Amino acid sequence: MSTYAKGKLGNGPKMSKGLKGWLAFVLIITAVGGYFILERLILGLDTTNLSSITPWGAWIAFYIFFVGLSAGSFLLSSLIYVFGMHQYERVGKMALFTAVVCMMVALIFVLMDLGRPERAINAMVFWNVLSVLAWEIHFYVVYITLLVVELWIAMRADLVRLRPSDSLRGKIARLLTFKNSEVTEETQKRDHKWLKILGIIGIPLAILGVHGGTGALFAVVGAREMWNSGVFPIIFVVSAMVSGTALLISIYIIKSKATKTPIDTQMVTSLAKMMVAFLFIDLLLQFYEYLVGVYQLDSVGLQSLATQMGSAYSWSFWGVQMGLGALVPIIIVFNKKLGQSVNWILFASILVVIGIIGVRFNIVVPSQIVPVFPGMPAGDYYPTFSEWMVSVGIAGIGLLMFTAGDQLLPLEESPEASGEEE
Amino acid sequence: MLKQMLEGDWNSIADAMVPDAKKELDQSPYSTQLGVAMADDARRVIAGELDIKEFHKIHHKNLLGEFGDMMTQDEIERDEEPGKVKWAMVIDLQKCIGCDSCTVACKAENRTPPGISYNVVLEEEIGEFPNLAKVNLPMPCMQCDHPPCVQVCPVKATFKLENGIVAIDNDRCIGCRYCIIACPYGARSYDFGESYEDEMLSFNDATSPEYGKERGPRNENGTPFGNNNPVGTVRKCNFCLHRLERGEEPACVETCIGDARFFGDINDPNSTVSKLAASPRAFRLKSELGAGPNVIYLK
Structure with a gap:
């Protein structure tokens, strides 16, 4: 055990050249984005292209995107801890940690979007039980707590092993564990049991509460034809699974490449197939959603669809959502040659993640372009440079959190596996 | 010069013109007393001294006794209390x-x-x-x-x-x-x-x-x-x-x-x-x- 602690994990982060470069990059984008975040806080939402006609924009799109990534990653982790798909165990803790970081990033986006960010706590204090948004905020808090506890239990054994280490990692491990913590067969059994229990609680929380709920936030709005359907929250959950799986494939491959550890090709191809399966369900649901929308021949509904699919914004739908985000990855994964190549799968996964960003924008923006009342001015929204830069800054904060966690916490595969490598 | 007309003068003209209420009501088969009392209260309602609800409350029973339920009906119950502005x-x-x-x-x-x-x-x-x-x-x-x-x-x-x-x-x-x-x-x-x-x-x-x-x-x-x-x-x-x-x-x-x-x-x-x-x-x-x-x- 102690040899393990002195080994790979115990040495802690050696600041390799690649890592230094990466950190420098993340710090620079965070600093540059930070300037625009400050500007937004001082000048208010005047720095955005938002208006009373299009009150929600890029930040809300990114918010639901990151909530989706979080819910998707979490659900993937519960495939491992609850449904016993141990072939994916290598990405288990990483999935949980990604879920925590993505959720925090999502909440920072919401905070940026609030007109009065200093009053955010009001949402906890004055709880309007009729408001889906109020429920969501409470769900998010419970969800983050559950994720953190589950992650801690998943890491506990490794943290205890790290205790004797002198490195920064060891110090953090001592901070996070109790003095008399030990790892025995019994505790491992207990930890697995709790992981399963928390996972089981977490699944409905993530599906119904966090992401289905975020979809419901849009779906309950009777004033907006395009969102107002029962299948909408389901689409949210399925597209969360798509993006969550794609993100974890990307993270796993990129990290393995950066640290020059061997890649489990079988797991990657199997995850890629799962991602495409989710993508197909997503497309199917969207197809029916659009079919019902068109079939009613309601003018506002048709106009919204026309805005999405045939206006100046349609490049986002056909190009990003359908082309890059769906068609190309499906072709790659189903191609006999490309589907076996790790690099191509990485490419496909990144495309899927970008495609889902497109999906989120296409949800939020086009339905606010058509005026709620015929005769009112139509919306005209495209994010300002400042909005993009704030988004970059928040993504930078997320990457910083992720890198810090990745370097300081034992999120890697379990020690048995790493022992084999050495 | 014309005489300054005071209230009493108007009243005496009116009394001469309008038939005596008591005599008229006596001719009807119904209670004179009730008729006069209702007329007095009606004036008070118009003058704002009596609430219309109060008026109904006072005279509803008497009317029922006098005319039976052919000519009068039970009080209408309102769902919302009146006086609430929307x-x-x-x-x-x-x-x-x-x-x-x-x-x-x-x-x-x-x-x-x-x-x-x-x-x-x-x-x-x-x-x-x-x-x-x-x-x-x-x-x-x-x-x-x-x-x-x-x-x-x-x-x-x-x-x-x-x-x-x-x-x-x-x-x-x-x-x-x-x-x-x-x-x-x-x-x-x-x-x-x-x-x-x-x-x-x-x-x-x-x-x-x-x-x-x-x-x-x-x-x-x-x-x-x-x-x-x-x-x-x-x-x-x-x-x-x-x-x-x-x-x-x-x-x-x-x-x-x-x-x-x-x-x-x-x-x-x-x-x-x-x-x-x-x-x-x-x-x-x-x-x-x-x-x-x-x-x-x-x-």
């Missing part, structure tokens, strides 16, 4: 000429910043030449019975007052703009902190007078922190609640050139708005959504 507006589209003076009056009254107008007039040409018509649609907040905006607000910063008006607590609003998304009538606006200060001296000095609350000057650059002015929150028409409280009509109603707007208590069946709302010309916007708007249009 403000409503009726807009006659045939009278609206599309002059936008309501919008101007509203902006002047509520001192709304650029980009915000609690009242708008939509203008549309319908039909094809030569069968053209121009339709003007003035739109304040509909002050719905079941407001979707109130439903979605996560912090209960917007709510329905007892008089039916949907109000906003700008000190609680977090500016999430979910209510703007949920409003089917586009009646809500977000205060981005813009100002007319460049064109209009001391615009910033007085903020919105709505709800009769002093909110201090508007910030110059729209910083949403550390002040209690409505920058960074959502704003909307409130039927000029501050004017209603001092017995005045909303600014748009008062200013309307064509007298197209009517304002009153829709719970009172005798009010102008109630009568107009019962007209076959009356309709409400997007009534299929079930929000129950309290702005009623006459087509």
Whole structure:
């Protein structure tokens, strides 16, 4: 055990050249984005292209995107801890940690979007039980707590092993564990049991509460034809699974490449197939959603669809959502040659993640372009440079959190596996 | 010179002209005493000394005894207690000429910043030449019975007052703009902190007078922190609640050139708005959504 602690994990982060470069990059984008975040806080939402006609924009799109990534990653982790798909165990803790970081990033986006960010706590204090948004905020808090506890239990054994280490990692491990913590067969059994229990609680929380709920936030709005359907929250959950799986494939491959550890090709191809399966369900649901929308021949509904699919914004739908985000990855994964190549799968996964960003924008923006009342001015929204830069800054904060966690916490595969490598 | 006529003189003329009530009533088969008492009380009701409900209470039993249930009926029980006001507006589209003076009056009254107008007039040409018509649609907040905006607000910063008006607590609003998304009538606006200060001296000095609350000057650059002015929150028409409280009509109603707007208590069946709302010309916007708007249009 102690040899393990002195080994790979115990040495802690050696600041390799690649890592230094990466950190420098993340710090620079965070600093540059930070300037625009400050500007937004001082000048208010005047720095955005938002208006009373299009009150929600890029930040809300990114918010639901990151909530989706979080819910998707979490659900993937519960495939491992609850449904016993141990072939994916290598990405288990990483999935949980990604879920925590993505959720925090999502909440920072919401905070940026609030007109009065200093009053955010009001949402906890004055709880309007009729408001889906109020429920969501409470769900998010419970969800983050559950994720953190589950992650801690998943890491506990490794943290205890790290205790004797002198490195920064060891110090953090001592901070996070109790003095008399030990790892025995019994505790491992207990930890697995709790992981399963928390996972089981977490699944409905993530599906119904966090992401289905975020979809419901849009779906309950009777004033907006395009969102107002029962299948909408389901689409949210399925597209969360798509993006969550794609993100974890990307993270796993990129990290393995950066640290020059061997890649489990079988797991990657199997995850890629799962991602495409989710993508197909997503497309199917969207197809029916659009079919019902068109079939009613309601003018506002048709106009919204026309805005999405045939206006100046349609490049986002056909190009990003359908082309890059769906068609190309499906072709790659189903191609006999490309589907076996790790690099191509990485490419496909990144495309899927970008495609889902497109999906989120296409949800939020086009339905606010058509005026709620015929005769009112139509919306005209495209994010300002400042909005993009704030988004970059928040993504930078997320990457910083992720890198810090990745370097300081034992999120890697379990020690048995790493022992084999050495 | 004519004699100065005093009350007594008028009374003696009247007495001579009007037949004696007692004698007349004696001729009828019914109680004279009851007739006189009811007439006296009726006078008191007209003079405002007696409540009409009290009048019914006093005489209901006597009437039942005298006439039986053929001529009188049991007291009608009202669902809502009378006297509870519910403000409503009726807009006659045939009278609206599309002059936008309501919008101007509203902006002047509520001192709304650029980009915000609690009242708008939509203008549309319908039909094809030569069968053209121009339709003007003035739109304040509909002050719905079941407001979707109130439903979605996560912090209960917007709510329905007892008089039916949907109000906003700008000190609680977090500016999430979910209510703007949920409003089917586009009646809500977000205060981005813009100002007319460049064109209009001391615009910033007085903020919105709505709800009769002093909110201090508007910030110059729209910083949403550390002040209690409505920058960074959502704003909307409130039927000029501050004017209603001092017995005045909303600014748009008062200013309307064509007298197209009517304002009153829709719970009172005798009010102008109630009568107009019962007209076959009356309709409400997007009534299929079930929000129950309290702005009623006459087509």
